[in-house]
Amino acid sequence: xxxxxxxxxxxSFISRDRAWHPPAYTQAYKSSTLRSPRNxxxxxxxxxxxxxxxxxxxxLLGELDNNLIRNFSREGIDAIGQxxxxxxxxxxxxxxxxxxTLVECxxxxxxxxxxxxxxxxxxxxxxxxxxxxxxxxxxxxYYSFRTIKPGGYPWANGGNDWRPAHIHFSIFGxxxxxxxxxxxxFEGDPMVWQCPIVGGIPDMAAIDQLIARLDRHNTVPMDAxxxxxxxxxxxxxxxxxxxxxxxx
Amino acid sequence: xxxxxxxxxxxxxxxxxxYVHIGxxxxxxxxxxxxxxxxxxxxxxxxxxxxRIVVSGKxxxxxxxxxxxxxxxxxxxxxxxAYVAPMSPNSNSTPAFTGWGRQPTNAEGVFSFxxxxxxxxxxxxxxxxxxxxxxxxxxRGINIGLQTRLYFEDEAEANASDFVLNKIMDPRRRATLxxxxxxxxxxxxxxxxxxxxxxxxxxxxx
Numbered sequence: 013x014x015x016x017x018x019x020x021x022x023x024s025f026i027s028r029d030r031a032w033h034p035p036a037y038t039q040a041y042k043s044s045t046l047r048s049p050r051n052x053x054x055x056x057x058x059x060x061x062x063x064x065x066x067x068x069x070x071x072l073l074g075e076l077d078n079n080l081i082r083n084f085s086r087e088g089i090d091a092i093g094q095x096x097x098x099x100x101x102x103x104x105x106x107x108x109x110x111x112x113t114l115v116e117c118x119x120x121x122x123x124x125x126x127x128x129x130x131x132x133x134x135x136x137x138x139x140x141x142x143x144x145x146x147x148x149x150x151x152x153x154y155y156s157f158r159t160i161k162p163g164g165y166p167w168a169n170g171g172n173d174w175r176p177a178h179i180h181f182s183i184f185g186x187x188x189x190x191x192x193x194x195x196x197x198f199e200g201d202p203m204v205w206q207c208p209i210v211g212g213i214p215d216m217a218a219i220d221q222l223i224a225r226l227d228r229h230n231t232v233p234m235d236a237x238x239x240x241x242x243x244x245x246x247x248x249x250x251x252x253x254x255x256x257x258x259x260x
Numbered sequence: 261x262x263x264x265x266x267x268x269x270x271x272x273x274x275x276x277x278x279y280v281h282i283g284x285x286x287x288x289x290x291x292x293x294x295x296x297x298x299x300x301x302x303x304x305x306x307x308x309x310x311x312r313i314v315v316s317g318k319x320x321x322x323x324x325x326x327x328x329x330x331x332x333x334x335x336x337x338x339x340x341x342a343y344v345a346p347m348s349p350n351s352n353s354t355p356a357f358t359g360w361g362r363q364p365t366n367a368e369g370v371f372s373f374x375x376x377x378x379x380x381x382x383x384x385x386x387x388x389x390x391x392x393x394x395x396x397x398x399x400r401g402i403n404i405g406l407q408t409r410l411y412f413e414d415e416a417e418a419n420a421s422d423f424v425l426n427k428i429m430d431p432r433r434r435a436t437l438x439x440x441x442x443x444x445x446x447x448x449x450x451x452x453x454x455x456x457x458x459x460x461x462x463x464x465x466x
Contacts, residue, residue, distance in 0.1 A: 026266055028465065033273045034403040041275075043401030046322035047455050053465035054427060060381050061394050061409075062466045064343035065335065066360035074295070083294050105266035114299075118283025128279045128289055130329070142294050144286045180276065180283055188335045189466050193398055193405060195274040209275060212403055218272045244268045 023249040024058045025189045026105055031214060038212030042169050058189060065188040068114040070148055077146050080119070080159035084142030091141035093122030093160025095236040098196070098224065102153045102183060105247030109153030110190075115243075116146040116182040117157060124165030124175075133165055158236065164203055176203035176210070185245040196241045197223045273404035280331050280398060285364050300333065300362030303375045307356035310339030310376030314448040315393060315410060315439070318369045321401075322456030326369025330399035334361040334373050341379030341388070374446075377412070383423035390418035390425065392437075397453065406463045410451050411438045428462055436461045 036048035056062070076083040081090045098117075102110040120126045120143065123135035127143050141160065149155045162177050178195045185191065197204045204210055204223065213219050221244070230238035281289035285298040304312070315334065319327040337343050338357050363371045380388035390411055397406045411419050419425055419438065428434045436459060439449035453461050 025466075028270065030404075030465070032269055036403055036406075038403060041401070041403070043275075044403060045401075046325070047327065047399065047401035048322075048403075049406070049460055049463050050322075050456055051433075051460050051462070053463050056424060056427065056464045056466045057384055058466055059384055059389060059423065060343060061335065061337075061389070061392070066358055067344065068299075072299070077295070084291065103268060105268045105270060106264070107267045116283050118279065126279045126282060127291055128282055130278060142282075142286065142291045144283045144291060144294055146283075146295075180274075180280070182276075182284060188394060188396065188407075191333070191396055191405060192271065192273060193276045193280075194271055195277075213272050213274075218269065221269065221271055222274070244271045246270055247266050247268075249263055 024063070025187065025246045025248055028246065032218050034212035034214070038208070040170075040208035041212055044212070062189040063187050065184060065186060065190065067112070067186075068148060068184070072114075073146065073148060078155075078157045080117075080141070080143065080145045080157060082158075083145065085140045089140045091121065091160050092138050093141075096159050096161050097156060097230060097232065097236050097238040098159060098179065098241060099154065099156035099227075099230065099238065100224075100241040100243060102149050102155065102243045102245065104185075104190075104245050108247070109149075109151075110185055110245055111149055111151050111153055113149050113186065114146060114184045115149060115155045116144070117159075117179050118144045119159065119162040119179040120165055122160050122163050124163030126165075135163070135165070161198070164201075169208055173208065174203055174206075176201045176207050181241075181243065183243055183245060190245040192243075192245060194243075195222060198239065199223055199225050275400060275403050276331060276398035278329050278400040280329075281364055284331055284362060288364050298362070300360055303334075303358065303361040303373065305356050308376060309356070310379075312374070312446050313377050314372060314374055314446055315451075316370065316372040316448055317410075317439070317451040317453055319365055319371065319397065319399075319453045320369065320455065324457075326365075327399055327455065328365055328367050328369050330365040330369070330371070330397055330402075332363050332365065332371040333396045334363075334375070334393050335359060335396070336375065336393040337378040337381045339376055339379050341381045343381070380418060385423050387421060387423065388418070390415050390422040392422075392424075395453070402455075406455070407466055408453065408461055408463050409437055410449070412441065412449055413438050414441050433462050
């Protein structure tokens with residue numbers, strides 16, 4: 013297990029397919045206009061600086077870090093909203109579980125209001141909801157959060173743009189080359205297909221990868237609906253040894 | 261077949277948005293009492309070996325405006341040029357230096373890390389790379405995190421033979437990665453990051 017995870021025994025990461033990701037400049041998402049480089053990215057053969065990355069021990073985590081219903085609660089009062097379990101597996105492109113990696117998330121409350129000083133939306137704050145969570149994947153790459161379903165919210169982009177309900181995710185992987193921030197959406201939400209941020213992703217199949225599926229099997233009766241959201245990080249190429257050309 | 265075809269596609273990136281601080285630096289976002297400290301806010305302990313420095317800069321957009329809602333992560337080697345082992349299985353120990361920091365930009369678009377000067381790390385060409393730190397920048401309007409490097413102006417000789425700097429054909433663009441030194445009891449290395457325009461920083465596809 014340890015050998016399987018160790019960085020030194022493996023090769024470089026599979027190149028990022030930048031036609032699968034959103035490009036830097038996506039016209040309909042106006043903020044990208046002045047925040048996208050005009051020059052081409054410089055391709056870099058990966059060095060030790062990209063093949064390594066920070067590791068986080070379980071000692072980082074508090075008991076309620078992955079329970080957003082309770083981790084900001086003032087007097088043991090649960091956050092208001094539809095109770096959810098969001099869970100899934102972090103894998104790499106070779107379908108190998110990514111164990112022991114930090115997964116962080118943040119979101120608005122049930123009314124679509126973020127707890128942030130720059131947010132001025134008139135939907136009220138929930139005094140018992142902060143909106144941040146984190147956990148570390150287990151030996152098989154699984155993670156889970158308890159939270160409430162975020163509301164959609166309006167934003168100053170087009171004249172009447174609303175974000176679909178979403179949860180932001182940040183994942184480290186085992187190397188800085190795998191670092192990823194993304195957003196999770198909910199199955200069946202019609203606003204997913206109207207959103208300029210989602211629409212920056214060129215391929216419908218790539219968008220579909222961001223949509224969590226209702227998971228009746230893990231739904232807890234009389235308590236919380238479950239949604240399943242698997243996350244895929246870049247995979248590594250095997251190291252090619254002279255005496256073992258097929259790799260490992 | 262030398263390498264099997266990957267069976268899955270990478271999860272596509274999305275912008276971190278304007279409220280990235282809620283999740284990644286909640287105490288900075290005034291969400292208190294959930295995490296004791298913001299992850300990556302402190303890189304040093306009294307036991308950390310190496311020369312104390314500050315790495316700092318502004319993030320500027322294509323119109324020259326300061327990007328005051330960005331989040332920057334820094335990854336670097338220790339003073340001996342070694343990265344902390346990526347996976348220390350089941351380790352709950354806190355090493356004296358993890359090599360990783362995370363800082364938001366302030367109202368003036370400035371990020372700042374209190375760290376140590378990294379040692380040279382072996383490069384793929386067999387020679388040591390010049391001392392550098394890796395920076396990863398996310399923000400509203402940035403659809404996929406931007407990765408760059410910060411080098412030190414007082415390492416001119418090492419910079420001249422650096423594996424990565426030498427991949428940049430135009431020497432004027434190479435200069436966008438070299439931080440200016442402001443001497444002092446704790447030297448400051450200053451590098452402005454230009455997302456777009458005449459002085460656009462070199463960003464990497466790693």
